[in-house]
Amino acid sequence: MTRRKSRLTGEEALNEAFDSVDHVPLLESLGVELDRDLLILALTHRSFANENGTLPNNERLEFLGDAVLGLSVANKLYELHPSRPESDISKMRASIVSRYGLADVAREIDLGKFILLGKGELLTEGRGKDSILADTTEALLGAVFRQHGFETARGVVLRLFADKLAHATARGIHQDWKTTLQEELAHRKRPMAEYVASSEGPDHDQVFTALATVEGEEMGRGVGPNKKLAEQEAAHQAYRKLREKRA
Structure with missing residues (x-):
């Protein structure tokens, strides 16, 4: 009689899902190394965490990454546009760090395939959702900040967002x-x-x-x-x- 393999949960499920993908291309895109545990945390969406025994998720790192991103982009725009008023550079910053701007960058580094998602999100094509891609991008920036500090994290931001910074406009926060x-x-x-x-x-x-x-x-x-x-x-x-x- 063949015994049915039991479903993995908790840390075992987390490690198995993480190890099923080669993360070298992602780290090469970021240009930095990240400790395994920190990278796992940055990639763990709450849907996966909740389905596997209420594991830690990436929302706290997302909070940090949002702050690192905002300051890095604001300072660079300040330098690039010394004669533009605050209202213009504020709109430029908002456009770059918007959900759409972040999701675009996430797709450029093929981030979706690395995100750890629950079954429900996988069934609704969660790897392609702007909101999930944007939040995970911020979480990764938060992880870089935690391990390497602000200057390194700022360097990652400026590299990933170089094109958007170079072509920023004051058209508004969200494109229609x-x-x-x-x-x-x-x-x-x-x-x-x-x-x-x-x-x-x-x-x-x-x-x-x-x-x-x-x-x-x-x-x-x-x-x-x-x-x-x-x-x-x-x-x-x-x-x-x-x-x-x-x-």
Whole structure:
């Protein structure tokens, strides 16, 4: 009689999931070494932690990384634009450190495949969600700060965000991705995108999911605390997919 293999939980599940991926490319992208335990913590999303015995997650490191990122970007913009008013460089900073800006950088280093996610997030394509990618990027910066200090962490920020810093504008905090998508579709002589949104959870803590479709084809999926933000994320994903098709 064959015995069924028991499901791993807790630290065993964490180590097995972490060891299933080669993290050398990620560390090369960051340009620094990180201790194993610190790297595991930075990559552990709360969904994985909660499904495996309430393990520690990366939210505390995310808190640190947000501060390191904000100061590093603000100081660099201050140096790059000595004649611009505070209102302009403030908008530039907000655009760069926004969820969309962080998610773009995360995709450039292929961060999604390294994140430790619970089954629910994996089923809803969590590795591609802007919010998860952005939060994990901040957690990694927090980990770099904890191990190497501010100067090294600042160097990582300036390297990863070099292109965004060089091309920063004062257009605003968030790009209107629905408008951007529609302009791209019009240029291709394709019909307008359609959006369908749903929500789950109690009234005070709802999570919205939006789908962006074009001629019946699902082009993007977004998740957010309200319908508007979910649709914006869906439009962003759809726009990226269109651009990839053109490339």
